[in-house]
Amino acid sequence: MSAKPSSAFVDPDWVLRQLPVISYFCENDGLYTMRWLNAGGGNDLGYDLQDFVNNKHYFAASAIHPDDLDVVDDFAERALQGQRAILARYRLVHVEGRVLPTLVMARVVRDANDKALGFCGQVLNLADMASLQGPSGVITDHDAPRNHVEAPRSTDPGVPTPDWMLRQVPTPAWVAEVKGQPTVVVASAQVAPILGAATGAEDTMLPVHGQDVAHVGSLIQKAAAKPGNSAAARVRLVHATGREVPVLLSCRFAAGPQGGRAVGILYDLTFARQLQGKPGLVA
DSSP: OOOOOSOOOOOOHHHHHHSSEEEEEEOOSTTOEEEEEETTTOOOSSOOOOTTTTTTSSGGGGBBBBBGHHHHHHHHHHTSSSSSEEEEEEEOTTTTOEEEEEEEEEEEOOOOOOOEEEEEEEEEEEETOOGGOOOOOSSTTSOOOOOTTTOOOOOOOOOOOOOHHHHHHSEEEEEEEEEESSSSEEETTTTHHHTOTTOOSSSOOOOOOOGEEEEEHHHHHHHOOOOOTTEEEEEEEETTTTTEEEEEEEEEEOOOOTOOOOEEOOOOOOOOTTEEEESSSSS
8 A cells, every 4th residue: 555645634523523433432321322323424213313312302212223132241341351342243223213223333432440331332333334234233253352452441431531431432434535545543442452553553554455456446436425424344354463454444435625534434244254255346
């Protein structure tokens, strides 16, 4: 990949508003009370998401398919068992009744005394990605290690800020220039344990497997062809030890004065065998 751009990362609020997901932080309580929600480019629910914050007009369960409420509870229990982020599929329901299949990744945010402060996660709409759809349920492999020693700790944020959210969500954010050969730059430190890099590494170019560089280019071109729409691809990254790391990249195109950028997230699929597959665009 070419040299990284001089300013890949604008600011956390901008990045969160461009991501193809709904990002959230909720309480560890019976209602999963939402304390922060940002739709990014992923709000396909038809609700004003701020009506969920602090249970203003809706509870979180209001948008969950009633048959999947037990999946959400199982998902939360798995997350509480350790420090690893957990992946699950469950269905949300549009305000008009349309069912949306989703992929959700979340982790428990803990303080220095190991107290669970809440769940921080992101929701990706799979309606246009049939190959990623499947039965509702937790899809992180049960034999996956429970602990992640690099998982960040935090004091209670009160009202989370965009900067805090971008450091606590379980998926690294990335930004790519779209002019010429795509240059993908990691914009958040969560990538460190995935790649075996130094903890806290930021503005790091993604070490894409040589055979998958073209797939990244195709992903960015697909996103740029329909600004506002999300696109996804499976690719392999290269760990510091040389082993391959299967990941899912999802992004959307954000227009700008210099032509725009692709802004996306990265799901580590190492412990999600159900989502692994041949590298390439996801349809």
